[in-house]
Amino acid sequence: MSSVVLKNVTKRYGLHEVVHAIDLEVTEGEFAVLLGPSGCGKTTTLRMVAGLEDISSGEIKIAGRRVNDVEPKDRQIAMVFQNYALYPHMTVRQNMQFALKPQQLEAKEVAARIDEAARVLGLEPLLERKPSQLSGGQRQRVAMARAMVRTPKVFLFDEPLSNLDAKLRSQVRVEIAKLHKRLGTTALYVTHDQVEAMTLADKIVIMKDGNIEQIGSPEEVFARPRNLFVASFIGSPAMNLIEMTVESQGGRAVLKGAEITIPAPSGAAGKIKVGQRVTVGIRPSDLHIAKPADSGPVYDATVDVSEFLGTEVLLDLRVGGAEMTAQIPAQEKPAEDQAIRIAFDLNAVHLFDTASGVAV
């Protein structure tokens, strides 16, 4: 059964529409991530699911129940906010007690839930501290504990890691993944960080300008981006994109542009026509220094800049008239301004119609 269903959901502020008739299903136990740039409507969508924003049209169901007109407190959800939203004048324990107060549970039950959440999230030594006495990572764990004690049907996360530094972010990300694995509760998570999305999600929902661009697993959106926006948004470093034109050469379709020629991938043969403007996408990790055994296309390239990242190196290359980035193992690092030859597997090439942006 789908735990969260959005059907034709639209949000308008006056005459300005910010979310355009989106459809989404999150199955029970699934960790779904709404991913997109600032202003794409992901937080608005999350807040509509939470009931903190009214929906202009459409329907939202949680655990099979229509919740359009249901108060947030009755939707069986719990939310972790970007800025933690911990009550600063209450201790960690009191924060959790206050969250449970409306449920009018027995004191024993309240204590048991708080102790369990504290144990799971490593908060036992911190229960009598106030939020101002905690680090950012600790505060975020308290926010998760406060959500956890309510035993909701759906967890909502609104960019919970964006206020943390890089190191803490990866630590708390692991905490969130462990928590989800342990509890198995449905989660809807909003972020603009694709690393969070790729590492946490069972399902990624990529949004842009109030529309859903693609829904799929991390592997799917990485390997088979549906359009140029998804292709350039997912993957770090970003996909190399070169505008080319389809031409015929010796009876075969080739892609020409930026002073280079690429044979059209065999899978695209029937889908493109001569004269069509296409954008070729190649991921930096699919480029490698050419070896004698390479059977695919090989091109001369000049290294403009190399960035050492420890186990790998990013090379800023000039290939013909195109600028490309390659991601190669650190031990293969060439010297800067050195002329090298690069190669790639044609099957790793992505093709998009330049006019519409849609994958071919």
Next chain:
Amino acid sequence: MTTGRVRDNVVTYLLVALVLIVFMTPIYLIVSSSLKPAPIMFSRPPAFLFTPTLQNYYDLFTMRPFHLQILNSLMAALGSTAVSVTFGSLAAYAISRVKARWMNDVAFWILSTRMFPPIAVVVPYYIIFKSLGLLDTPLALIIVYSTFNIPLTVWLMKGFFDEVPPALEEAAQLDGHGVVATFLYVVLPLAAPGLAVAAVFCFIFSWNEFLFALMLTGSNAQTVTVAVMSFWSSDAIQWGRIMAGSFIVLIPGVIFVLTCQRWLVKGLTMGSVKG
């Protein structure tokens, strides 16, 4: 220490001393005059060394029912403070949270009533309270003082409520708390310094107020400010008793400010530095 820094310190301390002299001289005069016997009250040169006497304080409580007048002032001041802080903070919360264009007009109208000159409304109030049978009662003063204190409270508290992140209220809302519980247990505690500031200002204004107390009260509800001035008559000005009464009028305000000093400083400077 460099010469420049020494000079800066000297200038600073001189300025502080000057300010202290300006503010403390009247208080010194009040206290010393209240303890002086009448013959040396206006001696030239002024008598700095003398045998103090409590006769003026004794006369204050025996020639007038001063303890009842203190009680009247306390009732009016505390009553007005309670009413103003309660309704003012509720109004300020609504103004802070309801995002509508007309709310700015409402807020401005409320604040504008604070700017109204009291002398312009004292006669209408007299007529209203006379027709309601409320003349010469503490309730009349509580009502009048509240009309001036509520706008002040609204203006002060709105700023504090604006500082409380809406996410805290959304978190409480998601937990299942209603508007009242959220206001009482989440928002109000965080705006407590503002409440302290508002309470102090409301109390001091009400306690020190003279015009309305003079016009709207008689023998039953007379306040200390009017009672002190009753020793100033066309026949004689009883300086010693006036000074003794003035000192007693000073005390509650000083106690209030000293008690709430920590919150006052926090409340008046909150938001001035990003932190």
